Amino acid sequence: VDLELQIRQLAEQGFGRTKIIRAVPDASEYLVRRIIDEVKGTRRERPFKTVPETGSSRVNNFDVVSALRPIEIKLGKPQSVSKNLDELYTVAVFGDVQAPFHHNANVNVACKIIADQRKIRLDETVDLGDAYDFYAVSRFDKNPLRRNLLQDELIIAGEVRARFTDAAGDSKKTFIPGNHEARLKKYINQNAPALAGMPQLQLDSLLGLSSAGWEVKDRYHVIKEGFVIKHGDLVGGQSGDSAKKEMNTAWMSGASGHVHRLGVHYRSPLISHIKGEQPYVWIETGCLCLPDQEYLDGKYPDWQPGFVFLRFTEDGFVFPELVPVHEGRAYYRGKLYEAT
Numbered sequence: 001v002d003l004e005l006q007i008r009q010l011a012e013q014g015f016g017r018t019k020i021i022r023a024v025p026d027a028s029e030y031l032v033r034r035i036i037d038e039v040k041g042t043r044r045e046r047p048f049k050t051v052p053e054t055g056s057s058r059v060n061n062f063d064v065v066s067a068l069r070p071i072e073i074k075l076g077k078p079q080s081v082s083k084n085l086d087e088l089y090t091v092a093v094f095g096d097v098q099a100p101f102h103h104n105a106n107v108n109v110a111c112k113i114i115a116d117q118r119k120i121r122l123d124e125t126v127d128l129g130d131a132y133d134f135y136a137v138s139r140f141d142k143n144p145l146r147r148n149l150l151q152d153e154l155i156i157a158g159e160v161r162a163r164f165t166d167a168a169g170d171s172k173k174t175f176i177p178g179n180h181e182a183r184l185k186k187y188i189n190q191n192a193p194a195l196a197g198m199p200q201l202q203l204d205s206l207l208g209l210s211s212a213g214w215e216v217k218d219r220y221h222v223i224k225e226g227f228v229i230k231h232g233d234l235v236g237g238q239s240g241d242s243a244k245k246e247m248n249t250a251w252m253s254g255a256s257g258h259v260h261r262l263g264v265h266y267r268s269p270l271i272s273h274i275k276g277e278q279p280y281v282w283i284e285t286g287c288l289c290l291p292d293q294e295y296l297d298g299k300y301p302d303w304q305p306g307f308v309f310l311r312f313t314e315d316g317f318v319f320p321e322l323v324p325v326h327e328g329r330a331y332y333r334g335k336l337y338e339a340t
C-alpha cells in the first residue's frame with residue numbers, strides 16, 4: 001500500500017512513468033502505469049485477468065494485449081526472387097546396385113532420370129559402390145543349387161554398367177568400391193595369394209571400369225571442399241542414423257550408401273554460424289538392388305530404393321534432392337517415370 005501511495009503522490013505531482021520507476025525502484029512498470037492511468041482518469045477496463053503482480057515483475061500483459069489489432073493482408077505483386085537460369089553444378093549419386101541382384105526396373109528408371117537430367121546439366125556421376133555383388137567369391141555360405149561362377153555374374157553386371165554409362169554420358173564418372181568389391185581381393189588373398197597383384201585380376205581391369213570412362217577411387221571422392229562421397233561403413237538403426245554417424249566421424253558434409261536407406265541428417269554447430277557456412281548435411285543414398293537378397297534369409301529389410309542429385313552453388317552451398325524409386329516408379333521434375 002505504501003508503494004502505491006508513493007507512486008500516486010508522484011503521479012499527482014505530474015511525474016512521468018520513467019521518473020517514478022527510478023524514484024520507486026521496487027515498483028513494477030505495470031503498477032506505475034496503472035496508477036498513472038488512474039490519476040489521469042484514463043484507466044481502461046481489463047479485458048481479462050493478467051499475470052499476478054510480483055515485486056520485481058515488469059510483465060505488462062494488459063498493454064501488450066491491448067495493443068494487438070487484427071492485421072489486414074494486402075495482396076500485391078510477389079516479392080522479387082532472383083532465379084539463376086544457369087543450372088547448378090549437378091552430381092548424380094547412386095550405389096548399392098548389387099548386380100546381378102539389382103532391381104531391374106529401379107535401375108531402368110534411375111538411368112532414364114539421370115539421362116534426362118543430363119539434357120539440362122550433369123557434371124558428375126558417382127557410383128559409390130557395392131555395384132557388384134561378388135556372390136561367387138563371398139565367404140558366406142552359397143546356395144549349392146545355383147551355378148556360382150564369377151564369370152556369369154560379371155557378364156550380367158557388365159550389362160548393368162553399360163546402362164549407367166550410357167545414362168551418365170560425358171559427365172565425369174567416378175566409381176568408389178564398397179565392401180562387396182573388396183570380396184574379390186579377400187578371396188584371392190585367402191585362396192590364391194600367388195595370383196595377388198596380377199593386373200588382369202585387379203578390380204578396374206576385371207570390370208572394365210576405366211576403359212568405360214569410370215575413374216576408380218580408392219576410398220572416397222571429394223566433390224567440393226567440404227563435401228565428400230564414400231561407400232560408407234557406419235551402420236545406424238534407421239533412415240538417417242548412419243548419416244548422423246558418418247557426419248560425426250568425417251566432421252564434414254557428405255553422402256554415403258552401404259545401409260541401403262534413403263535419409264538426410266542436418267547439423268548447425270556454432271562453428272558454422274561463426275564461419276557463415278550452411279548447416280552440415282549428410283545424405284544416405286538408398287539402393288537399387290532387389291529387396292530379397294539371399295543373406296537376409298527371408299527377413300524384410302528396412303531399405304529404401306532410390307538415388308540422389310546434389311546441386312552445388314559456386315561457393316559450395318549444396319541442395320540435395322533425394323529421388324525415391326518404388327517398383328520402377330519415381331517422380332522427378334513434375335513427371336512420373338515408370339519402368340519395367
Ligand SMILES: [Fe+2]
Nearest residue numbers: 096130258259
Ligand atoms: Fe550394399
Ligand SMILES: [Fe+2]
Nearest residue numbers: 130178179258
Ligand atoms: Fe556396403
